[in-house]
Amino acid sequence: MQVLFDFLIGPFFQIFEAPIFFVEVVIGGMAAGIMYALVAIGFAVIFKASGIVNFAQGAMVLFAGLTLVGFLQMGAPLWLALIATVVVMVALAYAVERVVLGPLVNQPLIVLFMATIGLSFVIEGFGELAWGSDVHRLDVGLPRGSFFVGDIMIDRFHLVAAGSAGALVVAIVLFMQYTKFGRALRAVADDHQAALSVGIPLRMIWVITWSIAGVIALVAGVMWGTQAGIQFSLVLIAFKALPVLILGGFNSITGAIVAGLIIGVGETVFEVYWGQMMGGATENWFAYVVAMIFLFFRPQGLFGERIIERV
Amino acid sequence: MRAPATEAANATETGKTVLSAENISLTFGGLKALRDVSFDVKKGEIRAIIGPNGAGKTSMLNCINGFYHPQEGTITFKGVARRRARPDRIARQGIARTFQNVALFKGMSTLDNIMTGRLTKMHTNFLLQAIYWGPNQREEIAHREVCERIIDFLEIEHIRNTPVGRLPYGLQKRVELARALAMEPDLLLLDEPMAGMNLEEKQDMCRFILDTNHQLGTTIVLIEHDMGVVMDLSDRVAVLDYGNLIADGRPDDVQSDQRVIDAYLGVSHQ
Amino acid sequence: MFYREAGQFKTSYAADQAIFPILQDRLFVIAVLAVAYLVIPFISTPYFLVTIMIPSLIFCIAALGLNVLTGYAGQLSLGTGGFMAVGAYATFKMTTMFPELNIVIVFLLSGVFAAAVGVLFGLPSLRIKGFYLAVATLAAQFFLIWLFNRVGWFSNYDPSGTISMPPRDVFGIRVVGSGAAPEVRYLMVLTLVVVFCLLVKNLVRSRMGRTWMAVRDMDIAAEIIGIRLMWAKLSAFAISSYLCGVAGGLYFAVYLRTVETIAFDVVLSFVVLFMIIVGGLGSVLGSILGAFFITAIPVILTRAPHDLGIPISVDMAQHLEVIIFGSLIIFFLIVEPHGLARLWQIAKEKLRRWPFPY
Ligand SMILES: Nc1ncnc2c1ncn2[C@@H]1O[C@H](COP(=O)(O)OP(=O)(O)OP(=O)(O)O)[C@@H](O)[C@H]1O
Ligand SMILES: [Mg+2]
Numbered sequence: 001m002q003v004l005f006d007f008l009i010g011p012f013f014q015i016f017e018a019p020i021f022f023v024e025v026v027i028g029g030m031a032a033g034i035m036y037a038l039v040a041i042g043f044a045v046i047f048k049a050s051g052i053v054n055f056a057q058g059a060m061v062l063f064a065g066l067t068l069v070g071f072l073q074m075g076a077p078l079w080l081a082l083i084a085t086v087v088v089m090v091a092l093a094y095a096v097e098r099v100v101l102g103p104l105v106n107q108p109l110i111v112l113f114m115a116t117i118g119l120s121f122v123i124e125g126f127g128e129l130a131w132g133s134d135v136h137r138l139d140v141g142l143p144r145g146s147f148f149v150g151d152i153m154i155d156r157f158h159l160v161a162a163g164s165a166g167a168l169v170v171a172i173v174l175f176m177q178y179t180k181f182g183r184a185l186r187a188v189a190d191d192h193q194a195a196l197s198v199g200i201p202l203r204m205i206w207v208i209t210w211s212i213a214g215v216i217a218l219v220a221g222v223m224w225g226t227q228a229g230i231q232f233s234l235v236l237i238a239f240k241a242l243p244v245l246i247l248g249g250f251n252s253i254t255g256a257i258v259a260g261l262i263i264g265v266g267e268t269v270f271e272v273y274w275g276q277m278m279g280g281a282t283e284n285w286f287a288y289v290v291a292m293i294f295l296f297f298r299p300q301g302l303f304g305e306r307i308i309e310r311v
Numbered sequence: 312m313r314a315p316a317t318e319a320a321n322a323t324e325t326g327k328t329v330l331s332a333e334n335i336s337l338t339f340g341g342l343k344a345l346r347d348v349s350f351d352v353k354k355g356e357i358r359a360i361i362g363p364n365g366a367g368k369t370s371m372l373n374c375i376n377g378f379y380h381p382q383e384g385t386i387t388f389k390g391v392a393r394r395r396a397r398p399d400r401i402a403r404q405g406i407a408r409t410f411q412n413v414a415l416f417k418g419m420s421t422l423d424n425i426m427t428g429r430l431t432k433m434h435t436n437f438l439l440q441a442i443y444w445g446p447n448q449r450e451e452i453a454h455r456e457v458c459e460r461i462i463d464f465l466e467i468e469h470i471r472n473t474p475v476g477r478l479p480y481g482l483q484k485r486v487e488l489a490r491a492l493a494m495e496p497d498l499l500l501l502d503e504p505m506a507g508m509n510l511e512e513k514q515d516m517c518r519f520i521l522d523t524n525h526q527l528g529t530t531i532v533l534i535e536h537d538m539g540v541v542m543d544l545s546d547r548v549a550v551l552d553y554g555n556l557i558a559d560g561r562p563d564d565v566q567s568d569q570r571v572i573d574a575y576l577g578v579s580h581q
Numbered sequence: 582m583f584y585r586e587a588g589q590f591k592t593s594y595a596a597d598q599a600i601f602p603i604l605q606d607r608l609f610v611i612a613v614l615a616v617a618y619l620v621i622p623f624i625s626t627p628y629f630l631v632t633i634m635i636p637s638l639i640f641c642i643a644a645l646g647l648n649v650l651t652g653y654a655g656q657l658s659l660g661t662g663g664f665m666a667v668g669a670y671a672t673f674k675m676t677t678m679f680p681e682l683n684i685v686i687v688f689l690l691s692g693v694f695a696a697a698v699g700v701l702f703g704l705p706s707l708r709i710k711g712f713y714l715a716v717a718t719l720a721a722q723f724f725l726i727w728l729f730n731r732v733g734w735f736s737n738y739d740p741s742g743t744i745s746m747p748p749r750d751v752f753g754i755r756v757v758g759s760g761a762a763p764e765v766r767y768l769m770v771l772t773l774v775v776v777f778c779l780l781v782k783n784l785v786r787s788r789m790g791r792t793w794m795a796v797r798d799m800d801i802a803a804e805i806i807g808i809r810l811m812w813a814k815l816s817a818f819a820i821s822s823y824l825c826g827v828a829g830g831l832y833f834a835v836y837l838r839t840v841e842t843i844a845f846d847v848v849l850s851f852v853v854l855f856m857i858i859v860g861g862l863g864s865v866l867g868s869i870l871g872a873f874f875i876t877a878i879p880v881i882l883t884r885a886p887h888d889l890g891i892p893i894s895v896d897m898a899q900h901l902e903v904i905i906f907g908s909l910i911i912f913f914l915i916v917e918p919h920g921l922a923r924l925w926q927i928a929k930e931k932l933r934r935w936p937f938p939y
């Protein structure tokens with residue numbers, strides 16, 4: 001009885017007793033959610049263009065972060081290090097297209113997914129081989145510290161993270177709508193064969209999308225790195241973008257953000273009010289279990305449409 | 312267990328309705344794929360469904376074997392009416408089919424593909440299967456013999472152990488028919504079994520369909536675009552157009568029906 | 582020349598359906614078994630048994646398990662580590678609760694718990710497939726590890742969540758725990774591998790295997806020929822997780838002997854997945870080849886440079902290992918999606934035609 005009370009009712013009492021704290025918890029969750037969304041957007045961009053779920057997106061975040069830190073440590077000024085890292089990410093995209101995607105072009109998507117798992121290992125291994133596997137501090141001069149709005153404490157850095165996520169989305173949308181490549185990209189997403197037959201170079205498109213995903217990975221790497229340092233666990237955190245994508249639907253960038261926020265807030269609130277009773281660290285699995293249960297009842301995701309298969 | 316006596320009785324009662332679809336309507340979003348279609352199949356006959364592309368023929372078969380669930384109407388098979396039943400149930404009730412786009416199991420050999428048709432008739436539990444030797448082996452051999460007879464019947468001995476992915480299209484269609492026959496169905500649905508075949512392959516396939524019907528007594532519903540084939544093979548023809556049943560009757564009558572002619576001409580002018 | 586089936590005509594379906602229809606294959610398998618049982622235990626060093634043979638054999642069972650699910654039934658799972666953890670903790674709990682219970686029976690029973698958990702986490706497969714399912718199985722991975730780590734009962738309230746295998750005897754011979762001879766551990770694991778390989782091989786060439794492969798190749802068509810998708814998928818999850826569970830129990834009790842939950846983290850899931858991709862999806866032989874191959878790489882990587890006199894740091898070896906694993910996966914997916922098992926078959930074909938090129 002007591003257990004039931006603690007579980008079902010107690011936490012809500014706590015919420016009502018300390019609403020300010022609750023709001024802060026929610027804000028903290030949103031901040032985490034934006035971080036997930038930053039990674040998820042990278043996934044979504046590649047998925048939209050090619051139907052591939054790029055498992056290596058997390059490794060790309062780590063790789064981008066490590067590369068940036070590496071250039072900074074070599075004494076390059078920030079702007080140069082950023083440009084150099086972007087160049088490296090584009091080169092990576094090119095290499096991935098040449099070595100992995102090209103040869104697998106007509107394979108089932110699940111094979112490509114498995115290939116990106118392998119890719120994830122390769123990228124991660126090279127990143128650490130080149131730049132070492134210690135935890136690297138990353139400070140690119142993003143504002144730190146906090147201020148108060150009424151009674152609620154807000155972290156400046158979280159605002160920056162939210163701002164960059166927003167800017168990223170706007171940039172992507174503009175790119176898709178108003179550039180030649182963006183339009184080509186949408187054509188490819190709609191229909192590979194048709195896009196090919198009107199002469200859109202598919203391989204070019206893939207290099208570009210993977211480059212964009214690389215740049216997004218860099219942004220995510222900078223954010224994550226500033227918060228927690230660049231280290232291997234980034235790859236694991238980036239895994240969480242997968243359940244986020246499932247909730248949000250793979251090809252929707254807004255979906256990624258909404259779902260990122262839902263997961264971020266959900267797991268933080270759950271951990272603070274329920275997790276302690278269960279031994280803590282529930283955010284390790286919360287997102288996956290929610291996604292799993294959710295998929296069982298709504299296989300098409302939050303925003304997806306139900307399709308009837310044909311034979 | 313069905314009593315053998317009723318089975319024998321059924322076999323003699325040709326002309327009895329085995330399947331009837333009443334007032335079937337099926338929509339996808341805004342698109343009406345079938346509108347109020349009623350239709351029956353009598354025991355032992357070859358029933359053809361024809362109509363222009365997109366008329367709803369495949370959708371009709373999908374309704375019959377439970378892959379689509381029509382929003383309205385009932386389907387009665389062997390005297391039992393159903394509304395929503397899963398395809399695997401319906402298969403176990405004795406309906407088998409082939410597909411317009413070959414739907415074989417690409418990673419398996421011809422023989423294994425045909426053996427999958429026997430799955431519903433095999434019963435040893437998984438522990439016995441893991442041991443293999445004994446009851447499971449006896450069952451495997453018994454069903455293998457059935458499959459070998461079908462392989463002989465359809466003249467595909469030479470490709471018995473070939474992975475089906477490597478077979479030419481015409482043979483794949485034949486293997487698909489073999490798999491359906493391995494289910495020993497009471498009602499066999501064939502969705503364009505001759506599409507994409509050359510003349511010789513078509514003649515073979517026609518022969519197999521007739522033999523199946525005559526020798527095994529299987530009732531057949533056939534979708535086919537080749538009018539000559541339809542006229543030769545079928546006992547009765549139903550014509551669909553834009554989801555409507557526009558004619559239904561003996562081949563000669565249907566062929567001279569003005570609405571059918573219009574429907575086909577209309578399409579060919581588009 | 583030497584590998585010919587010419588002249589070996591099958592006169593019955595029984596002979597044609599035999600597990601190794603060709604005489605040379607039968608002889609080869611017998612020879613391998615003879616070496617494994619009669620030669621290896623007597624000539625190899627304990628180091629070789631403990632670092633290569635025992636883990637490889639244990640991974641054979643895990644790979645076999647994942648291959649049932651992914652290779653045969655076509656359901657991609659990233660939860661292998663979690664299911665192995667269930668087996669490990671079930672072994673630990675059972676053997677500490679009932680010390681008298683024969684440890685081999687404990688291993689076989691711990692698979693049952695894993696199977697039950699596998700079925701539970703396999704439920705989403707009824708609604709989703711492919712990549713979506715892979716993510717859903719990650720839930721098993723992360724939730725189970727968390728559970729064993731955080732709930733003290735599973736580790737008998739060890740403050741650091743570590744579990745250690747107490748010594749156990751079978752017929753008066755120490756088989757696990759301190760004092761168990763590597764040879765004995767090796768022979769026990771070997772026997773389990775042989776038994777499970779045989780059982781799985783039988784399953785996959787019977788009704789069950791055909792059901793799984795039908796679902797893998799085209800689930801819609803499978804349903805339309807009368808296969809109950811729910812049973813097909815859940816049985817694959819159950820048997821797969823059973824094998825993973827037994828492997829997990831052995832991994833803990835026979836190989837590592839003292840483990841923390843971290844030993845079963847998501848990396849383990851990937852390692853087993855790599856084994857079946859490299860070895861060959863949908864092949865029993867492939868599971869074995871893959872398990873040995875992937876287990877051997879790190880050992881070779883740490884030994885070889887040392888033996889050759891090339892200085893290489895532990896860190897460096899580790900990074901290289903990660904890169905090699907990843908590259909192998911990509912390589913095999915591109916060049917030989919059927920893995921080592923297929924290469925073996927091609928080699929046999931060549932042997933058969935020898936000395937002719939075609
Ligand atoms: N799963 C589905 N989702 C949406 N629309 C569908 C689906 N299945 C069929 N349709 C639509 O229903 C209509 C009828 O299709 P159907 O496949 O039954 O035609 P058909 O008569 O078999 O044509 P064909 O001769 O080309 O095979 C078509 O307009 C088709 O696009
Ligand atoms: Mg059709």
